[in-house]
Amino acid sequence: MLTITALVIAALLIFSLMGATGFFWQRYPLKSRFTNVAGLAAGSPVRVAGMQVGSVTEVEFAGEEVDVIFEVNREHRSRITDQSTAYLGSVSLLGTNAVDITPSVAGTPIPDWGYVPQGRGKGQLADIAAQATEGVEEVTKLLKDARAGKGSAGKLLTDDRLFTELRQFVGTANDVTEAIKLGRGTIGRLVNDRKTADALDASLQNLQEMTRSINAGEGSLGRLMKDEAFAQSLTGATSSLKDLTARLNRGEGTAGKLMTDASLFNRLNAVTEKLDDLVTKLNTGEGTMGQLLKDKQLYENMNKTVGEFQSLLAEIKKDPKKYLSVKVSIW
Template sequence: MAKSTSQFVKLGLFVIFGSLLILVTAYMIGNEQNVFRPTFQISAVFNNVNGLQKGNNVRYSGIQVGTVRDIVMEQDTSIRVYMQIQEGMMTHIKDNAVAVIGSDGLVGSMLVNILPGPGIGAPVRDGGEIASYSSISTQDMLSTLNVTNKNVSLLSADLLEVTHALRSGSGVLAQLLYDSTMAKDLRQGFHNLNVSTARTEEAISRLNKMIGEWRLEQSTLRLLTDDPEFTGQIQRVAANLDSSGQEIRELTGRINDLIGGVQQGEGTLGMLMTDSSMAAEIRHGLRHLDSGLVKFDENMEALKHNWLTRGYFKKMEKQQEKENKKH
């Protein structure tokens, strides 16, 4: 009977100790998952969470500050991640912080890293949203690496082909490498180019020296500054040009005055141009003059045929013919 009671006591103590151990372990795990600590919630929207799950860690500048509470698919290209953060970090995390999804080591579980943003920002609020940055996933990196490998393979094949062509002596580059005649011609060409450059530099130097040795005494500037006779001629030409310009201006003024007077009807020419009655009288007089000339021609023709004056006109015609023959 005593033995059974001792066993029961030991069993009870073991159960109590085990229960306390389980409670302490649960408390520690819950404390690690922010179950028994005051927290606040923030969120961020990602295009790809790269395998992130609920309960994964959230770090701020590498420090464990919370866990992922929930992951909600909002649209086909946007996923909202809710994070449970320790309340003490509210004053440290600013609203311009950036959330990035990464991994804990090379093969570790996924986590959310919160990085401080540029500049000075206000403390984040409970339920607020911070910016996000979707890092390149491992699949994308492997895909890019695969494309790079293909390009490297193609480049290696082209390089092998070029090397084979060089070794076989085909192509201009191979001829430059193996053809001694072409190499000699190329060296001779470079030598001629150097000689031409040296001669050009020498010619330019001589030209500069010749320009520098030009004498001012033999130039036109010397005549303008030191020859009084040449200077006097220049001054007389300038004076003549000035007087001619003055006369031209006076003549132009007179012509303008004359034209203005004609336009205003002054003088005979102005009356002829502006007085319509005088113009009509002149036209009437010209008509009478024209008719008078016609009658005068008729009278002269009649005199030629008159027996009294016919001999005179015949004599005049013969004299005109003689003069024409002499000429």
């Protein structure tokens, strides 16, 4: 009787222990290959969508990688397909590892001893630790560079001149901000003075109105943009100016010859020099004309003589016999 009772208790214990994975005839073997199993060992749980469905039976090398052999309850065969992936998960914060499999009923079930494709889980403790380590290394490198004076932060920490300039810049920025708050300068008035803001707004509205007028074809500029005939007239004027410039460059016409004929230019230059010399002599009082321009007494005498001559002509016209006598004699 005691033997039967012991056997029943043992059977119940075995059944309770094997409840998640089933008896050996209820399980089928699968494999997965990893580059690093992070301490995974036989007996580690195998989970599908977080639920334990089997356990690891063996871990062995396969070249430079590691094959993990595990058994899974057959009732989950339809959930483990060629669309599923296996990755290393963690059972607890203490570092106990497990094989986690993503379920996928859309694919083809993997046969016995088949490989479940390797995947990568999200938020694994190993990944978090690796990222934390990388972060610490980056911070350490930044601190070393800063202490060595590398980069902007390093120069700021080690270069007194740069630090002083930065303080001056901050002080200047504070002064500018304070001036703006007090309404000083254009920006300060714009921020604090309503009239200035209204004037700027009116200017912007005028600019918008001018833009609208141009787009509507109003005014000369608007006609230039919208009126085809006006644009053609301007194009014709431009063409005429271009033709005139070409003729000048070819030496056609008086202006063209003056631009291209060196001898004509030299003659004109010589005439100009002579005229300049003549004007200089007149200004200095040389010659009759120069004295006439400069000598006031000579000018007055000549003016007086001309006046007397005009008076004489007038008297002769009034009584020519008085001044003219004609004597005729015959030999």
